[in-house]
Amino acid sequence: MALIDDAARTYELDRRHVFHSWSAQAGLDPLVITRAAGSYVWDGEGNRLLDFSSQLVNTNIGHQYPDVVEAIVEQARRLTTIAPQHANDVRSEAARLIVERAPGDLDRVFFTNGGADANEHAVRMARLVTGRPKVLSRYRSYHGGTQTAINLTGDPRRFPNDAGNAGVVHFFGPYLYRSHFHARTEAEECERALAHLEQVIELEGPQTVAAVLLEAIPGTAGIMVPPPGYLAGVRELCDRYGIVLIIDEVMTGFGRTGAWFHSATEGVVPDLLTFAKGVNSGYVPLGGVLIGDRIAEHFAQRPYPGGLTYSGHPLACAAAVAAITVMDHDVVVENALGIGQEVIAPGLAQLAERHPSVGEVRGLGVFWAIELVTDRDTRAPVAPTGGGSPIMAEAVRTAKSLGLLPFTNSNRIHVVPPCTVSPQEAQEGLDILDKVLSRVDDLVDEANKG
Known part of the structure; x- marks a missing residue:
């Protein structure tokens, strides 16, 4: 209970006094992070999230090494x-x-x-x-x-x-x-x-x-x-x-x-x-x-x-x-290369085969993007460059509800975990993304049927 109360105060003070970057201030709803370790962070309600964003793609050795x-x-x-x-x-x-x-x-x-x-x-x-x-x-x-x-x-x-x-x-x-x-x-x-x-x-x-x-x-x-x-x-x-x-x-x-x-x-x-x-x-x-x-x-x-x-x-x-x-x-650079080749690349290729909303996957190491489209033939993006959409907002909400903290931009989900991520953690993230993409598929199908 104390943790939730502290998180509530953190949130209240943030919204009252903190001016956030790249954002219209009135509509913000920032996630409170209370602690972190390795590839995970914990929110203000005690939920653990796998950090597939590396925050701003910078925590290469994970949290709190x-x-x-x-x-x-x-x-x-x-x-x-x-x-x-x-x-x-x-x-x-x-x-x-x-x-x-x-x-x-x-x-x-x-x-x-x-x-x-x-x-x-x-x-x-x-x-x-x-x-x-x-x-x-x-x-x-x-x-x-x-x-x-x-x-x-x-x-x-x-x-x-x-x-x-x-x-x-x-x-x-x-x-x-x-x-x-x-x-x-x-x-x-x-x-x-x-x-x-x-x-x-x-x-x-x-x-x-x-x-x-x-x-x-x-x-x-x-x-x-x-x-x-x-x-x-x-x-x-x-x-x-x-x-x-x-x-x-x-x-x-x-x-x-x-x-x-x-x-x-x-x-x-x-x-x-x-x-x-x-x-x-x-x-x-x-x-x-x-x-x-x-x-x-x-x-x-x-x-x-x-x-x-x-x-x-x-x-x-x-x-x-x-x-x-x-x-x-700890051969971290080599781990990033191996995770990319052995887990992320084949895993994303399988997701692309299963999900019609995936237009392309591309990347190296622990640096990948999933490009989401409403139509594979026209390659129409689910959100405009530099903007958002209800589909992308729902993708983020779904990911967080399933225990994944994603990095998104425009019509893309970026797969950018720490370079220290383990094969098991990388696969955990891909399994959650599978469910997220199923939700995106449904929303795209609904939108296309109009």
């Missing part, structure tokens, strides 16, 4: 905070561990508080190095909620914040299921998407383009894994025109796709790589920019005009050191 919690506590006892102009041991060690796992010559780290400001600083660096104003980024992308980052974003959340004066030009990336290029194969999609990007560069004027910014795999926008050769093709275009390549691995980095960084599996080394989320599973806010030689050399004798009070905060870096150490010791 003891070694990481203890590292934060120990660091707080020893050195809670220090200004970023001073060297400290955990920041130095975190930087070493991160660059050792990064591709190519990315051997310096500028630490930030999260992914949005990492992208902001990466773009600033690119503009300063090239002396050019424009940045190209793709439609169907997300790069953060700060001013430059939201203008770089290619989903509808950009619209209210976009005055068209941020020096950002959007282009179409590869997405075979809803191909802008009328492609029938991955090879065609790749070739035509690269030709489109080159045309955009030429029409904008290569001498005006500072950077191309891409998510290694677009995350919130739909987990569209780029076809083989696409990232390498973008790298070649950037080299040809003297453009800085920035790859955003905020969501894909640190095990999510079954690799430390997805760009490395494609053999691509960007000039700048941004990260956050999984670097310490979000236990303390941390992000950063991995910097290659071209950018680092520019600032060897020139001051970089940027910084943050909490850059490389000791508590955040201690959490990163502990989290990366845990990921090595």
Whole structure:
């Protein structure tokens, strides 16, 4: 009873005083979370839910990992905070561990508080190095909620914040299921998407383009894994025109796709790589920019005009050191890869066969999307891009009632459990999704009968 009373007070105070992101405040009904452990969270009524969202796709090692919690506590006892102009041991060690796992010559780290400001600083660096104003980024992308980052974003959340004066030009990336290029194969999609990007560069004027910014795999926008050769093709275009390549691995980095960084599996080394989320599973806010030689050399004798009070905060870096150490010791990256190949991929394929509301499933590791449609032939989505629908709302309600906390966006359910998820937990989630999709099938059938 005390737990329920405490949850009720938490809810009351939240609704009275907390201003939530991305939401109209009056209609909110936030779920109260009282505790978490591993792959599970508990709500204010004591119900346990399997966290198939990893919150915002960031708790890569799950909740409350003891070694990481203890590292934060120990660091707080020893050195809670220090200004970023001073060297400290955990920041130095975190930087070493991160660059050792990064591709190519990315051997310096500028630490930030999260992914949005990492992208902001990466773009600033690119503009300063090239002396050019424009940045190209793709439609169907997300790069953060700060001013430059939201203008770089290619989903509808950009619209209210976009005055068209941020020096950002959007282009179409590869997405075979809803191909802008009328492609029938991955090879065609790749070739035509690269030709489109080159045309955009030429029409904008290569001498005006500072950077191309891409998510290694677009995350919130739909987990569209780029076809083989696409990232390498973008790298070649950037080299040809003297453009800085920035790859955003905020969501894909640190095990999510079954690799430390997805760009490395494609053999691509960007000039700048941004990260956050999984670097310490979000236990303390941390992000950063991995910097290659071209950018680092520019600032060897020139001051970089940027910084943050909490850059490389000791508590955040201690959490990163502990989290990366845990990921090595417990082969977490390999677990994510294996779970994806052996449990999630075949399980989702079976769900797609059984449920006519499933248009496509796609992903890698523990990073998957189920695209829901009202008609497989027309591929009409059950909800508009950037919006919701009664069908999606019912899917979320059903999932929670069955003990699953889902991640949804537009017409998709994303399957993004922690990288530490066990085969049994992954199968538990898929079994619940089977029931959720049966409910979606019924609602789609009712809607189509009208």
